[in-house]
Amino acid sequence: MQSKYLFVTGGVLSSLGKGISSSSIATLLKAAGFKVSILKIDPYINVDPGTMSPLEHGEVFVTADGAETDLDIGHYERFLDTSLEKSNNFTTGQVYLSVIENERQGKYLGKTIQVVPHIVDEIKYRIKEVAKGNDFLVVELGGTVGDIEGMPYLEAMRQMKHELGFKRVISIHVTLIPYIKAAGELKTKPTQHSVQELRRIGISPQIILARSEKPLSKDLKKKLALSCDVDDDSVIVAEDAKSIYQCPLNFLKEGVLNAIARHFGMENITPNMDDWDVLVKKIISPKNTISIGFVGKYLDLKESYKSLTEALVHAGANLDTRIDIKWIDSEKLSQENIAELSDVDGILIPGGFGSRGVEGKICAITYARENKIPFLGICLGMQLAILEFLRNVVQIKEADSIEFNPNTKEPAIYLIEDFIDQNGQAQIRTHKSPMGGTMRLGEYECILKKDSVIYQSYNKQEVIKERHRHRYEANPKYKPMLEKYGMFVSGESKNQLIEAVEIKDHPFFVAVQFHPEFTSRLKNPNLIILDFVRQSLKNKK
Structure with a gap:
């Protein structure tokens, strides 16, 4: 079966x-049993979102092979x-980088480089490469129809439909049906204009996904179908x-698969969504409720x-x-208002960059440690758990990270300057290295200690694989001091980088250098996060 393409655009x-x-x-x-892949195209000119602020673009999602990508890739996974x-x-x-590099190498035989054909051909090539070996490729184009930066991609879509034919390419347009409260009406005009803009450049959508706060009447759906020239x-x-x-x-209830099957000239497509349905019902109407204190600093954009x-x-x-998340701004948290955490069942410290809000996170870690509250620290959360323990238990008051204090006398968190990445390539990293390309990115192995909580959490697997996104590492020089006072290293990489730490005399105090959230799925939740929630449920107030 030749690959079929479903292009998803957005309007209004x-x-x-x-x-x-x-x-x-x-x-x-x-x-339904098909082999499916999915592709996100981002029209911005950044090479990737890796150096963009989370407040600018949301989360940077990291793939197993170390790519820093748009957060929609996380949804796909x-x-x-x-x-x-x-x-x-x-x-x-x-x-553009690929096309310019090809031009510099003489691959275009001295021709004038233009958006059509050279940029558009590069786009089509990349789309087709991802489709190889799949029955279907769903292609999401970021942005909104009418954006200047999206035009080459829409032209690539138009050309692919022309080249591959109607039976291999379908256009799906996601658009808004706004509800005008004063008039008490849902309005279709913005969708009509958006579809007209698509048709102006040679693309006629076959399916309209109408986003709405309220259900659409049959008459309104017929009006949309007629004005946008799609089947009812x-x-x-x-x-x-x-x-x-x-x-x-x-x-599925709305019949999207029927419309897709008819367009492609296929038999009815019947998926088995029983397990999915059971989990969704538990999300919407669960038996239990717990509260997790989420101590972060990018709370303006969750x-x-x-x-x-x-x-x-x-x-x-x-x-x-x-899980009711209690959002706690680490910049505002201190010993004076630490009682904000008194009603939570578990405390979570996520990753992050920079010194802003660090002291508030350390206060939360102290509170979790001293009050025996289930605790999970992730990435920076692990580094801060180590600093908190060194300062307050081991009594090394000057323990610090060179990320926050490059001249610290006790660099418990430091840079490995000649680091070997997952591809065996050497990186030279200093405190002043540019952010892009100097982080430990992607999937690495972690070897777990058999007598640890994390080993039990991961169903007694001795070696796990999890994804990373960070520059700084825990300094193994401090490992003997930590373990002497009760915090032990429960996970290490094969070259002895510290991947996980725990406190022994605590119901659940685990911190990890990797980002377990990147491998969590609805049907297969990440096991350390699952165990953290399980322990928080046991601690329910």
Whole structure:
């Protein structure tokens, strides 16, 4: 079977949920037994989002092969229960970089380099490479129809439909049906204009995904179908859902697979979503509820922690438990108001960069340690757990990270200047190295100690693989001092980098250097996060 392409575009405005829509359709196709892959195209000129502030673009998601990608790749992995690669996300910056490098090497035989054909050909080449070996490729184009930066991608879509034919390419347009409260009406005009803009450049969508706060009447759906020139049953209502994981089930009820099958000339597509349905019901109506104190510093845009908040949802669904996140701004937390944590069942310290808010996080770690509250520290959270223990238990008051104090006399967290990455390539890193390209990125092995909590959490696996995104490492020089006073190293890399620490006389105090949230899925929650939630449930107040 030749690969079929489903192009998902967005109209009217951004943040309509193209990523969730794309993930939902891909999930349904996979559940029907097809081999499915998914691709996110980002029209911005950055090479990747790695050096962009989380407040600018939300979370940076890291793939197993070490790519820093858009957060929608995280949605794809969580929905499809799969690991994607660097090639499943590309940007305008990457496309232009490739074309310019090819031109410098003389690969275009001295021709004038233009958007058409050279940029568009590079885009088509990258799309087709990802499709290889798959029955379906879902392609999500970031941004909104009408954006200047999106034009080359829409031209690539148009050309692919022309080259491959109607039976191998379908256009799905996600658009807004706003509700005008004063008039008490849902309005279709923005969608009509958005589809007109698509048609102006030669693309006629076959399916409209109508995002709406309220259900659409049959008459309104008929009006949309007529004005947008799609079949009556190809207007799929994407109404606001109680959980994003409900969306595939809603799309299935709306008949999106019928419209796709008919377009491609296929038999009815019937997915098995029974297990998914059970988990969604536990998300929406769980038996239990717990509170987790989430001590972070990027709280102005909670998308900065998207994978971690979703990982908590996954763990909760599998334990039939709702997790109420109590957001605590680490910049405002101190010993004076530490009572903010008195009503939580567990405390979580996520990753982050820079010294802002660090002292508040350390206060939270002290509180969790002294009051025996289940605690999970991630990345920077592990580094701060080590600093807190060295300062307050081992009594090395000057213990610090060279990220915060380059001249510290007690560099418990430091830089390994000649680090070997996952591809065997040497990196030279200093405190002043540029951020891009000098981090430990992607999947690395971690060897677990058999007498540890984390070993039990991971079902007694001796070696696990988890993803990283950080520059600084825990200094092994301090390992004997930590272990003498009760914090022991429970996970190490094969070259003895510290990957996990625990406190022995504590119900659950685990901190890890890696980012376990990147490998959590609805149907397969990450095991250390699952155990953290399980222990917090036991501690329920």
